[in-house]
Amino acid sequence: MTTTMPAPATRARRFRxxxxxxxxxxxxxxxxxxxxxxxxMIAFGFNNPKGRYNQTWQGFTVKxxxxxxxxxxxxxxxxxxxxxxxxxxxxxxxxxxxxxxxxGRYRFRGAEGVNLIMFATMSSPExxxxxxxxxxxxSAGVGLGAVTITIAHVMFxxxxxxxxxxxxxxxxxxxxxxxxxxxxxxxxxxxxxxTFPIILPAVFxxxxxxxxxxxxxxxxxxxxxxxxVTFPLWIWGATRVGLPPQVNVMGTLIFAAGVLIAVITNxxxxxxxxxx
Amino acid sequence: MTxxxxxxxxxxxxxxxxxxxxxxxxxxxxxxxxxSHGEAVPAVKSLDLSIAQGEFFSLLGPSxxxxxxxxxxxxxxxxxxxxxxFLDGKDVTGVAANKRDVNMVFxxxxxxxxxxxxxxxxxxxxRKKVGKAEIRRRxxxxxxxxxxxxxxxxxxxxxxxxQQQRVALARALVNHPRALxxxxxxxxxxxxxxxxxxxxxxxxxxxxxxTFVYVTHDQGEALTMSDRIxxxxxxxxxxxxxxxxxxxKPATRFVAGFIGTSNIVDGRVSRVENGWAVLDVGPGERxxxxxxxxxxxxxxxxxxxxxxxxxxxxxxxxxAAGSVLAGTVTEVVYHGTSTNYTVAxxxxxxxxxxxxxxxxxxxxxxxxxxxxxxxxxxxxYPIGV
Numbered sequence: 001m002t003t004t005m006p007a008p009a010t011r012a013r014r015f016r017x018x019x020x021x022x023x024x025x026x027x028x029x030x031x032x033x034x035x036x037x038x039x040x041m042i043a044f045g046f047n048n049p050k051g052r053y054n055q056t057w058q059g060f061t062v063k064x065x066x067x068x069x070x071x072x073x074x075x076x077x078x079x080x081x082x083x084x085x086x087x088x089x090x091x092x093x094x095x096x097x098x099x100x101x102x103x104g105r106y107r108f109r110g111a112e113g114v115n116l117i118m119f120a121t122m123s124s125p126e127x128x129x130x131x132x133x134x135x136x137x138x139s140a141g142v143g144l145g146a147v148t149i150t151i152a153h154v155m156f157x158x159x160x161x162x163x164x165x166x167x168x169x170x171x172x173x174x175x176x177x178x179x180x181x182x183x184x185x186x187x188x189x190x191x192x193x194x195t196f197p198i199i200l201p202a203v204f205x206x207x208x209x210x211x212x213x214x215x216x217x218x219x220x221x222x223x224x225x226x227x228x229v230t231f232p233l234w235i236w237g238a239t240r241v242g243l244p245p246q247v248n249v250m251g252t253l254i255f256a257a258g259v260l261i262a263v264i265t266n267x268x269x270x271x272x273x274x275x276x
Numbered sequence: 277m278t279x280x281x282x283x284x285x286x287x288x289x290x291x292x293x294x295x296x297x298x299x300x301x302x303x304x305x306x307x308x309x310x311x312s313h314g315e316a317v318p319a320v321k322s323l324d325l326s327i328a329q330g331e332f333f334s335l336l337g338p339s340x341x342x343x344x345x346x347x348x349x350x351x352x353x354x355x356x357x358x359x360x361x362f363l364d365g366k367d368v369t370g371v372a373a374n375k376r377d378v379n380m381v382f383x384x385x386x387x388x389x390x391x392x393x394x395x396x397x398x399x400x401x402x403r404k405k406v407g408k409a410e411i412r413r414r415x416x417x418x419x420x421x422x423x424x425x426x427x428x429x430x431x432x433x434x435x436x437x438x439q440q441q442r443v444a445l446a447r448a449l450v451n452h453p454r455a456l457x458x459x460x461x462x463x464x465x466x467x468x469x470x471x472x473x474x475x476x477x478x479x480x481x482x483x484x485x486x487t488f489v490y491v492t493h494d495q496g497e498a499l500t501m502s503d504r505i506x507x508x509x510x511x512x513x514x515x516x517x518x519x520x521x522x523x524x525k526p527a528t529r530f531v532a533g534f535i536g537t538s539n540i541v542d543g544r545v546s547r548v549e550n551g552w553a554v555l556d557v558g559p560g561e562r563x564x565x566x567x568x569x570x571x572x573x574x575x576x577x578x579x580x581x582x583x584x585x586x587x588x589x590x591x592x593x594x595x596a597a598g599s600v601l602a603g604t605v606t607e608v609v610y611h612g613t614s615t616n617y618t619v620a621x622x623x624x625x626x627x628x629x630x631x632x633x634x635x636x637x638x639x640x641x642x643x644x645x646x647x648x649x650x651x652x653x654x655x656x657y658p659i660g661v
Contacts, residue, residue: 173384175384175386176386176387176389178351178353178380178386179387179388179447181353181374182351182352182374182378182379183399183400183448183451184374184404184451185399186374189403193399194388198389
């Protein structure tokens with residue numbers, strides 16, 4: 001440290017402080033912007049509205065948590081959504097892992113085409129996907145319901161899973177699988193004992209992504225549901241007559257579950273890194 | 277082209293290797309080409325080679341010479357385009373990698389990152405359905421050989437490069453393979469560790485008595501460890517022999533240049549006297565080299581001589597029997613154990629001379645000085661005649 005030239009040093013520090021303050025403010029503004037809707041959703045789960053509209057703050061209560069499953073239609077809609085999300089994310093996980101592995105590992109005829117289709121399904125507007133699926137199901141004579149919703153969800157989730165898995169497989173050292181073969185493992189054993197455990201984190205994030213996409217999908221579901229009512233469809237229908245606070249509570253719980261999973265994965269990978 | 281048919285192969289001198297009478301590894305008329313943009317690119321042009329039981333055999337050459345492809349054909353990761361590959365006398369040309377009794381140490385080690393040392397090393401034995409107690413015994417034994425006892429529960433990412441290298445070695449050796457294939461295994465280590473591992477590898481090979489096939493582009497490594505070396509270039513074996521043969525008697529200009537430092541002179545034979553060719557360079561300057569009977573006066577010839585065989589003098593030698601060249605010193609580099617001189621000669625090429633710093637506290641000559649180079653007749657080596 002030198003004290004021979006104090007004036008410019010102080011000016012520089014003042015400038016740096018202003019810059020830091022600006023960055024600090026900006027950061028918190030962005031965070032607030034991202035979190036505000038979630039906080040409002042959570043808060044209105046504790047509201048005590050007099051009428052049927054849960055839109056103005058009228059007092060604190062926790063009674064909606066106790067009465068969570070009191071609206072039968074809402075509860076069954078949530079159950080249907082959860083079941084569809086679990087089944088479709090697992091199916092998309094299995095199929096997408098296969099596609100992602102093939103795209104990441106092998107060079108084959110049509111690989112480019114498959115890759116293109118994967119990105120196309122991710123970027124195509126949901127509205128168009130919904131209409132075309134509806135046309136497909138109707139012209140094939142398939143009755144609309146939970147099954148068609150599941151098929152539709154698997155269809156648009158696969159590309160997300162396969163993209164995540166492909167990215168992991170590309171960076172996977174090829175010789176690790178060769179080492180397994182060299183040590184006497186056939187292709188099946190090599191995949192399950194070596195490849196799959198290594199790419200599992202990517203498969204897991206793919207499945208989580210598929211789950212998140214499925215549980216709150218509205219547009220595609222609306223076209224393929226028939227008379228089946230899922231959680232987002234029920235909410236859409238209820239908005240015209242006023243949303244019960246139970247919806248906020250359910251949203252809060254789904255959000256909390258997501259945060260919990262994220263925290264657990266983060267802690268696990270951090271403890272792994274610390275061991276390393 | 278130097279090749280060695282199976283019945284001429286160096287006989288087994290292994291301690292534990294089983295003597296079956298067959299070479300451990302044999303290539304018969306093997307050619308391998310890859311398709312690149314619809315065009316066939318040869319990686320190995322023609323390969324007839326047999327590696328004896330218990331031998332430490334090196335495939336040495338620059339990158340792209342076909343050495344790695346050759347090794348991968350032994351492992352079963354590549355199939356030859358034509359020709360057959362034999363392991364222990366059995367034709368394994370179409371046999372998958374996981375059904376071959378050889379193991380490999382990969383350049384990147386390729387350890388399983390999700391398994392600890394114990395699980396990594398047990399992997400091969402588990403595939404062979406070896407009993408739990410037997411696995412424990414053999415893994416313990418091999419970890420002791422590679423000095424990793426006590427590290428069983430560590431994961432690869434918790435270990436240094438040298439330690440990972442030993443895990444890779446143990447994971448392969450624990451299976452008692454017919455041959456161990458090593459693909460530039462020391463490439464990622466620093467110099468000190470590399471030299472230490474060279475000695476270590478040689479010791480381990482003696483201890484387990486398994487055939488080692490070692491792929492490297494480092495001539496020093498190959499010379500230090502190998503029983504025999506195949507020097508490869510552009511998909512062909514340029515020379516096959518012991519480290520001494522390859523160093524002292526390079527068969528081609530490529531080998532002379534790739535292994536160590538060589539001074540190579542292009543010249544015309546002035547006369548042949550009792551198996552010695554004399555190339556007159558100038559008044560009092562000549563090169564003498566041993567040549568086969570087929571060489572005649574007037575023939576063009578390449579002669580190589582190693583830098584450490586050459587003597588450097590300030591005065592013209594009197595009545596020397598061997599080669600004499602005059603020149604001017606253009607560079608003097610002090611290396612501790614030796615001083616290296618570069619001398620511009622009248623033979624047309626610059627000569628490199630290594631002068632051992634055994635007695636002299638001072639350099640023999642300095643830059644710009646006129647000097648005479650001499651070497652014994654038997655230290656000249658004609659290339660490709």
